[in-house]
Amino acid sequence: MSLTRLPVLFLADLVVLPGMVVPIELDEAAQAAVDAATAGSASQLLVAPRLEDRYASYGVVATIDRVGKLAGGSPAAVLRAEKRARIGAGVTGPGAALWVEVEPVEETATDHARELAEDYKRLVIAVLQRREAWQVIDSVHRLTDPSAIADAAGYAPYLTDEQKRELLETPDIERRLETVIAWTRDHLAEAEIADQIGADVREGMEKSQREFLLRQQLAAIRKELGEGEAQQPGGADDYRGRVETADVPDHVRAALLREVDKLERSSDQSPETAWIRTWLDTVLDLPWAVRTTDSTDVAEARAVLDADHHGLEEVKERIVDYLAVRSRRAERGLEVVGGRGSGAVILLAGPPGVGKTSLGESVARALGREFVRVALGGVRDEAEIRGHRRTYVGALPGRIVRAVKEAGSMNPVVLLDEIDKVGADGHRGDPAAALLEVLDPAQNHTFRDHYLELDLDLSDVLFIATANVVEQIPSALLDRMELVALDGYTEDDKVAIARDFLLPRQLERAALAPDEVTITDAALHELAADHTREAGVRQLERLLAKALRKAATRLAVTDAETVAIDVPVLRELVGRPRFTPEAHERTAVPGVATGLAVTGLGGDVLFIEASAHEVTGAGSGGSGGLTLTGQLGEVMKESAQIALSFVRAHADDLGVDRSFFEKAIHVHVPAGAVPKDGPSAGVTMVTALTSLATGRPVRSEVGMTGEVTLNGRVLPIGGVKQKLLAAQRAGLTEVFLPQRNEPDLDDVPAEVLEAVTVHLVADVLDVVAGALAQPAVGEDQTVAAA
Incomplete structure (x- = not known):
């Protein structure tokens, strides 16, 4: 083909392929080339890309359609690219433009090229359909020339300038089509993957994830602005480092790492993030590997207990025995920290003010352990012991876990104060039942708090519980503890x-x-x-x-x-003395007997009064009935009925005139505003009724306690030591006790037994015979009338 001389226009930021119509802004060189082209009759010029490393070998012969100005006023021209041409040597020409020899490239389409062109058209239409460019699709459908179809890639935005230059410099139609087909297929594959990822992201993105993305962007903006570049404490990385360096058991570390993984996947604004952080802080703050060393000097421990408390021999001996056994196990290599059942549970029961709480502190000091007190009075929620489920708002671990955390060691002395005041709530569980696992040495090595959801070893904790009234403690809970009574002081x-x-x-x-x-x-x-x-x-x-x-x-x-x-x-x-002996004054008249009782404040003296009066309008042989006052409980009411039935049945043995039972009988226990109940007033009521019926007063120096049966047997009672201490305080010198309570006298101080003469009786008739004053000479005949 013959060579043609044309002015050349080099473009640095645009690659023009045959068939394209493009506007260009005219600078000085471009203006010279356009001027040179318009001076000729064909108005043609060669458009070629400007390359940095070499001169372009191919360009496009273009016709100038129009010359004018852009919207901003800059000169511009519209070029229509027609055919590919090979650039030859430079030549001289008119004007300031550059001139080159141009050899147009002849292109012949084969059948294979047409097949490739149809394949490429389908790919291009698929790309355009994704963009919904329907007008452009119609234009593509009208293309039939394989070369024009291949050069249409010049409009493709997904091809780079380097790829377009490669197409310009590829005159072979089949090769050009194969190249653009491969590129377009790659683009479609990337687009499909991007669309799939976008769909998955949109599908799975919730509000928290969108907030996380926005906050990440905000953090990036702040970083660019130089704000808040310091690392925030409490991040997931910070927790992971704390977990990896913490001295915790393996099962605890595994649970901690699981929660750290959740923390890393969650947003800062998610409610779960706050729960996880609080849980991690709580678990990491527990003293998993901290244990204090027990003092093994038994003599020194006893000296500490003696220095802090007077008396209380039984509980001191119990603590010293515990220390002695523990010391021998340690010497022989049998001490296993956290071993099953190695702990001890002691219940200190007694009235207020005898030193139960302070004794717990002394025990901790004697052992060399940390001491912590857990107040259980009024606790009615099981979660106070076992903890709340951590998904609840305001969830906390139970008091036991908090006590271990406060103590800072896994073997403290934990004082469970006022364990008899623990209540039960039908809606919030039973705290006393929750304490069963805590206080059972066979179970507490795997205690599981609802908040932690981890096994916590409490077997090495020395639990000391305190109570005022043992009867108020559930029997199953009482069975887990070793009872040590502190009944009071002389x-x-x-x-x-x-x-x-x-x-x-x-x-x-x-x-x-x-x-x-x-x-x-x-x-x-x-x-x-x-x-x-x-x-x-x-x-x-x-x-x-x-x-x-x-x-x-x-x-x-x-x-x-x-x-x-x-x-x-x-x-x-x-001020003046408030308490003076009153037994002599109260029992000066018949019908009053001095009993002994145990209350939440310790032993006390209880006076039981009886009186009788004629029933107005009652017929002969009638019965006036029995009236009971003094806010008595059901047990004491039954004791009064039993006492009256016994006196009526044994009237002859007691020297009682049967006409006495036709009167209205009234039994009263003073201090009516104070509720009174308990199975130990039977013998006192029999004695009071017999005293009233016979007219013989009860000896003022005598006190008594015990329950009675219908046939007169005296049943054993509890609180012997407390009752004898109360008898001594009240100035009594003789006390009648059930015979079956004789073993309990071993716990009574010797000075009390010296001051109070104890009569052990099995039959209530013996009590009556010993407690009533002997009648004066000549008085036997007037008893019935009285």
Whole structure:
């Protein structure tokens, strides 16, 4: 083919293929080329890409359709590319344009080229259908020339300029079509994958995920602005590092890592994120691998207990025995930390003020362990013991787990205070039942808190429970504990405690030196005997504090340098005595008997009064019935009925005139505002009724306790030690006890047994015979009339 001379226009940012119509902005070189082309009759020029590494070998012969200006006023021209041409040598020509020799490329389409063109048309139409470019699809359908179909790729936005230059420099039609077909197929595959990913993302994206994406973008924006570049603490990476370095059991570490994985997959704004972080903090803060070393010096431990508490021999011996066995196991290599059943559960039962709580602190100090107190009084929710499910709002672990965390070790002394005050709620479970697993040495090595959902080993914890009334503890729970009774103190014990423990403490609180205020033992005896009537020493300490405050006032307002407190000055400091023996006064008339009872405050004296009067309008042989007052419980009401039935059945043996039962009989237990119940008032009621019927008063120095059957057998009762201590405080010198309670006398202090004569009886007739005053001479004939 012959060569043609044409001005050439090199474009740096555009590749023009045959068949394309493109506008170009005219700079100085482009204007020269356009001017040179329009000067000729054909208005043609050669358009070629500008290459950095070489001169282009192919270009496109283009015709200038129009010359004008763009919207901004810049000169421009519209070029219509017609055919591919090979660029030859440069030549000279008119004007400032560059001229080259041009050899047009002749193209011949084969049948294979036409097949490839149809394949490419289908691919191009598929791409255009994805973009919904329906008008362009019609134009593609009208194309029939394989070369024009291949060069239509010049409009494809997914091809780069390098790919378009490659097409321009490929004159072979089949090769050109094969190239664009491969590129278009790759593009369609990428587009389908992108669409699938986009559909999956849109399908699975929820509000939290969108927020996460927005926050990630916000974080990137802040990073670009230089804001908030410091790493935020508490991130997933921070928790993973803490878990990997924590000294925890393997099963705990596995659970922690599972939760860290969840944290890494969740959004910061998801509610689950806060739950996971709180749970991780709680578990990581537990002292999984921390255990204190027990003191194995048995003598030193006993010295610590003796220094902190007076008396309480039984509980001190129990703690010392526990230490001795533990020490021997450690010496022989038998000590297994966290072994099943290695813990101990002790129940300290007794009235308030006897030192149950402070004894727990002393035990911890003697063992060298951490001490923590768990108050159970009024707990009615099982979740307080086992914890809440952590999906609940405000969920927390139970009190046991919190106690271990507070102690900072896995073998503390945990004091379960007021375990008898634990309640039950039909809607919130039974906390006492939840304590069964905690206090059972065979189960608590795998205690599972609902919040943690991890096995927590409590077998090495020394649990000490306290209670005022053992009967209020569920039997299944009581069976898990070893009962140690603290029944109260004698008067001498109280004086010793006041002298050795209470007085130094109150002197310090009142900022008084021991040489500024002195108190005699006689004054302490007076306070313990006549100003208080309690099993413990709580009220006694209050009176001591009051006396020392008064003494401090005297030192402040007078010139005295010391104050001596003795019996004569007690009334000025603490007031008049509030408790004086009243048994003699109360039992001076027939029908009043002195009983002994146990309350939540310890042992106490209980007076039972009986009276009888004629029934107005009653016929001969009638019965006035029995009236009971004093807010008695069902058990005491039944005891009164049994007592009356026994006296009626054994009237001849008791010397009672049967006309007595025709009267209206009234049995009253004073202090009617205080509920009273219990199986130990039967013999007292029989004695009171017999005293009323015979006119013989009950001896004022006698007290009694025991339940009675219909045939007169005296049944055993509980609280012997507390009742005898109450008898001594009330000034009684003789007490009738059921014979079957004789083993309980071993727990009673020797000084109490010396002060109180104990009569063991099996038949209530023996009680009546020993308790009633003997009738005066000549009085036998008037008893019935009385």
